[in-house]
Amino acid sequence: MPSPRPPRLIENFDRLSVERAIAELRAGRPVLLIDGDRSGLIASADSADTRLLGALSALAEGKAHLVLTEKRLARLGVQRETAGALALPRLDAVRILALSTKSDARIDAPVGATTIIDRAGLDLAALAQLLPAIIVVSVGSDKLAGEAILSVRAEAIEHYRRQATTKLTLVSRAPVPLEGAEQSEFIVFRGGEGLRDQVAVKVGNPDSNAAVLVRLHSACLTGDLFGSLKCDCGDQLREAVRMMAAQGGGYLLYLDQEGRGAGLANKIRAYKLQDEGLDTYDADAELGLGMDQRHFDFAAAMLETLGVNKITLITNNPDKIDAMKRSGIDVVGHRRLFGRENPSNLRYVATKRERAGHLSE
Numbered sequence: 001m002p003s004p005r006p007p008r009l010i011e012n013f014d015r016l017s018v019e020r021a022i023a024e025l026r027a028g029r030p031v032l033l034i035d036g037d038r039s040g041l042i043a044s045a046d047s048a049d050t051r052l053l054g055a056l057s058a059l060a061e062g063k064a065h066l067v068l069t070e071k072r073l074a075r076l077g078v079q080r081e082t083a084g085a086l087a088l089p090r091l092d093a094v095r096i097l098a099l100s101t102k103s104d105a106r107i108d109a110p111v112g113a114t115t116i117i118d119r120a121g122l123d124l125a126a127l128a129q130l131l132p133a134i135i136v137v138s139v140g141s142d143k144l145a146g147e148a149i150l151s152v153r154a155e156a157i158e159h160y161r162r163q164a165t166t167k168l169t170l171v172s173r174a175p176v177p178l179e180g181a182e183q184s185e186f187i188v189f190r191g192g193e194g195l196r197d198q199v200a201v202k203v204g205n206p207d208s209n210a211a212v213l214v215r216l217h218s219a220c221l222t223g224d225l226f227g228s229l230k231c232d233c234g235d236q237l238r239e240a241v242r243m244m245a246a247q248g249g250g251y252l253l254y255l256d257q258e259g260r261g262a263g264l265a266n267k268i269r270a271y272k273l274q275d276e277g278l279d280t281y282d283a284d285a286e287l288g289l290g291m292d293q294r295h296f297d298f299a300a301a302m303l304e305t306l307g308v309n310k311i312t313l314i315t316n317n318p319d320k321i322d323a324m325k326r327s328g329i330d331v332v333g334h335r336r337l338f339g340r341e342n343p344s345n346l347r348y349v350a351t352k353r354e355r356a357g358h359l360s361e
Contacts, residue, residue, distance in 0.1 A: 014156035015163050018124070021152045022194050025128045028052065032141065032151040033124075035116045039140060041149070042121040045100040045133035046265075053091040053135075059144075060137040064088040066099060067118045069132045072288030076107050084111035085118055088135065100133035101269065101287060103276075120154035127160065127194055129263025132288040161295060167191045168198075168301045178203075180238075181245035187306070192298035196256040200302055203241055204249030208307045211332045213250030215240040215314040216299050216324075218257040221264060222271075230271065231348055232339025239337055240314050251308060253299050260284070261293030279351045291356060296320060300327030316352075316359040 021031045028047035033040050041059065043052060045066070056064065065085045068076075073084050076099070086099065087109055098105040121134040141151065168191040176186045178201075185202040192198060206212045217240065223233030237252075244250030259267025266287055273283035281291050300323075303311070310330040313321055314337050324331050336359055341349055352358040 012163065014153060015160060015167070017150070017152040018127070018156050018160040019195055020150055021124055021157075022128045024150050025124060025130060030056070030149060031124070032139075032144065032149050033117045033120050033154045033157075034151055035120075035154040038115070038117065039138075039151075040115070040117040040121070041137040041139050041144070042117070042124070043135045044125055044128070044130045045096050045135065046130045048091075048093045048096045048135065050093060053093055053096075056135065056137050057091045059139050060088075060091065062089050064091055064135060064137045065112070065118075066096060067114055067122055067134050067136055068099065069122065069288040069290075071285045071290060072100070072133065073107075073111060075103070075286050075288075076105060078107060078111050080111065083114050083119065083122055085114050085136070086111055091135070096133075096135065100131055103273075103286060116154050120157040123157050123160075124152075126293060127157075129194070129258075129261075129266065131266065161193060161297075164192055164195075165298045165301050168298055168305070170305055171197075176201075178241060180242050183245075184241075189302055189305070192301075193295065198256055198298065198302060199254040200306060201241070201252040201254060202249070202306075203244040203252065204247075206244075206249035206251060206308070208309075211310045211312045211330075212308050213244050213247055213314060213335075214303065214308070214311040215244075215250070215252045215337070216255060216296060216320050217252055218255050218260065218294060221258060222267075229342050229344035230274075231345055232341070235339025236337050239339070243314065243335070243337075250314075251303070251306065253302055255294075255296075255299060257294045259293075260291075261295070262287075262289050279355070280348055281351060281355050292319065296323035297327050300324060300329050303329060318357055318359065 024031050025044050030041050030043040065087050067085050069083050070080045073080050125132055125134055168189050171188050171190045173187040178184045181203045183204055187200040189198045217237055220233035222228035223231045224237050227234055240252055258264045270283040273286050313331050313334045316336050321331055
């Protein structure tokens with residue numbers, strides 16, 4: 001009688017391939033996306049250096065294209081409801097960067113429709129927190145013989161976010177006394193989008209039988225750590241902890257979603273554009289980003305793991321309230337939270353109210 005087959009080391013190959021593809025794209029290496037009998041080699045515009053473009057040119061034979069979001073195309077004077085593809089007869093790093101980021105770039109060719117591979121490539125760039133601009137070369141796997149190129153099904157990228165949420169894992173926890181909240185504990189989760197670590201800070205002794213005070217706080221390196229005057233994030237972070245301590249307890253979820261989910265590099269690019277006169281949302285649009293790239297379904301999964309299903313949410317952002325409700329969390333109320341205003345953040349705070357509907361005092 002044959003021996004029983006041992007458990008498989010890899011349970012979900014599609015999810016594995018997407019996670020590897022995220023790492024490949026962030027490392028500047030191209031990835032082969034497959035849709036049925038069609039395939040396309042994609043690379044991020046973030047990685048469009050001379051060496052990579054030279055190698056791609058040899059494969060492309062003049063048949064490459066650049067995929068840009070509708071937000072970026074609108075900034076270039078092309079109005080579309082969806083992303084579009086621009087032919088790249090020649091792979092030129094300067095032109096690709098200009099089309100992806102520069103306000104004075106000009107489109108001199110028609111913008112075409114995108115394929116499933118194109119759209120999956122944009123999704124992968126978003127998961128990798130790279131510029132939402134990708135180079136696509138239509139090429140068969142036979143032309144890549146001998147190359148250590150990772151391949152992934154386009155459909156797997158489409159389903160990745162939902163699958164990743166279910167694989168959130170609590171990996172460590174320990175008491176960490178905080179100023180003004182000495183009875184605090186840090187609880188680290190791993191998983192979600194891009195396998196980044198997420199932190200739940202338990203303040204005091206929250207009563208899970210009642211509505212628990214909860215703050216969803218997206219990481220802001222410049223404001224939280226360095227005290228940047230361009231935002232009010234650091235003030236909101238510390239005030240939320242003080243509020244929880246004064247009320248007996250709560251959970252602050254510190255989420256690795258820098259720059260409203262766009263990533264640190266894109267956030268700093270947007271800051272440069274803000275210095276040139278754009279507001280926070282127009283600066284993101286200039287880079288092809290939407291008003292908010294964040295997803296909060298994995299935050300709800302963190303709360304459920306902690307035994308929290310009924311909350312009072314500390315936020316000025318109605319979208320966070322809606323996201324928690326859609327994820328099955330009972331939001332019984334909310335409390336507003338305001339940081340100090342100064343000449344450097346007045347426009348930022350006002351823009352959030354006026355354009356994103358954030359609640360005011």
